[in-house]
Amino acid sequence: MNKLLSIKGKRTVTDFHRELGKLMWDNVGMGRTEASLKQTLERIPEIRSEFWENVNVLGEGNDLNPALEHAGRVADFLDFGELLTYDALMREESCGGHFREEYQTEDGEALRNDEKFSHVSAWEFKGTDQYPELNKEPLVYEEIKMSQRSYK
Amino acid sequence: MNLTLRVWRQKSANTSGQFVEYKATNVSTDMSFLEMLDVLNEDLIKRGEEQIAFDHDCREGICGMCGLVINGKPHGPLGATTTCQLHMRTFKDGDTITIEPWRASPFPVIKDLVVDRSAFDRIIQSGGYVSVGTGGAPDGNTIPIPKEDADKAMDAAQCIGCGACVAACKNASAMLFVAAKISHLSLLPQGRVEQDMRALNMVAKMDEEGFGNCTNTGSCEAACPKEITLDNIARMNRQYMKALFKSNLS
Structure with a gap:
């Protein structure tokens, strides 16, 4: 908290929030590719280091301070956005609402890879600029069989 | 512009x-x-x-x-x-x-423009909870409720607790807010069971928090973004009076 207040840089919290949001929307949105994800993983640490050097959070830490509250959230979003991108990159399939453009059927439908990715990925944050640790929770179905959803 | x-x-x-x-x-x-x-x-x-x-x-x-x-x-x-x-x-x-x-x-x-409205939370807490289980939506429908009562309860339930009624009132009265909550619950059979205690406790808490009384000016109704009407206050007053008499008898 004191660190955020002491930076006294030139850019507002909203400015960083918007930049990160646009990057995530464009590159880690519903449609994503290996290239767009790798580019994001290069860009987020750059935005993050600029954030911690150049953000401007006014006011004090002891009273109600909406700017400080927002700054704390955006600091979290920077770490979380990166973690989310690691997960998206590692999951080489199209699953749920997320479409990895490299993995699609001949007629453009989402193509899952149940052999490799039939698990929930629970990532463990290991600190900024450290690769997070992946914990896998396997998806085990006893009664039903996994199949391809079709709206056709 | x-x-x-x-x-x-x-x-x-x-x-x-x-x-x-x-x-x-x-x-x-x-x-x-x-x-x-x-x-x-x-x-x-x-x-x-x-x-x-x-x-x-x-x-x-x-x-x-x-x-x-x-x-x-x-x-x-x-x-x-x-x-x-x-x-x-x-x-x-x-x-x-x-x-x-x-x-x-x-x-x-x-x-600046941020006020502490936790007095409203304390009034809500003082009302206690509804002890009757209502079940899921199909169970709820097994208790017949006249359309008119359901409509009035839903109208009262529109209140979002913003406090505009208090801000509009020359007496800083919270009666439109409290009346909306009391009406919302007491118009329905499940909420009726505890209605006396609820009315007594919420009105007492409202006074204790320092809100003023109603003088029927109606500026709360005019300011309310959810169009809660003054007749809810009349309903609350009736209920409060009934509950007060009953509590004195027992």
């Missing part, structure tokens, strides 16, 4: 506040009132001034978080509209707009 804003700035509950004048330039008519303040806040930060603190959350008129007194009216000039749903097209280029927090002693200012 370009506007002049007179905004209440107050550092904390313990310091005195004052109006500060700001120029809002290039305001789009499509902006909501809160978006206009967001843009002004960005400008303020870039100039090295602390942003104006104001409450907001859902920004779709259903949460009850936002609330500013705009040109003397809680939630501004439009009827049945929360501050977040008020758009700048309601104003004209060159207008001067005065923006204040809710003014009522049970709602002390925390900072």
Whole structure:
């Protein structure tokens, strides 16, 4: 908290929030590719280091301070956005609402890879600029069989 | 459009506040009132001034978080509209707009336009809970409720607890709010079981928190973004009187 207040840089919290949001929307949105994800993983640490050097959070830490509250959230979003991108990159399939453009059927439908990715990925944050640790929770179905959803 | 804003700035509950004048330039008519303040806040930060603190959350008129007194009216000039749903097209280029927090002693200012409305939470807590299980939606429908009662209960349930009624009232009365909650529950069979205790406790808490009484002016009803009507207050008073007599008899 004191660190955020002491930076006294030139850019507002909203400015960083918007930049990160646009990057995530464009590159880690519903449609994503290996290239767009790798580019994001290069860009987020750059935005993050600029954030911690150049953000401007006014006011004090002891009273109600909406700017400080927002700054704390955006600091979290920077770490979380990166973690989310690691997960998206590692999951080489199209699953749920997320479409990895490299993995699609001949007629453009989402193509899952149940052999490799039939698990929930629970990532463990290991600190900024450290690769997070992946914990896998396997998806085990006893009664039903996994199949391809079709709206056709 | 370009506007002049007179905004209440107050550092904390313990310091005195004052109006500060700001120029809002290039305001789009499509902006909501809160978006206009967001843009002004960005400008303020870039100039090295602390942003104006104001409450907001859902920004779709259903949460009850936002609330500013705009040109003397809680939630501004439009009827049945929360501050977040008020758009700048309601104003004209060159207008001067005065923006204040809710003014009522049970709602002390925390900072600028943010007030402490936890007195409302304490009134709700004092009402206790409904001990009758209502089950899921199909179970609920097994108890027949006359359409008229259901409509009145739902109308009362519209209250989002924003506190505009208190801000509008010359007595800082919270009776429209409390009446809405009491009506909402006591019009339905499940809520009727505990209605006497609820009315006694909530009214006592409301008085204890320092809210004033109703003198039937009706400004609360006019300011209410959810159009809660005064007859809810009449219903609450009837219920409170009945409960009081019953509690004296037993």
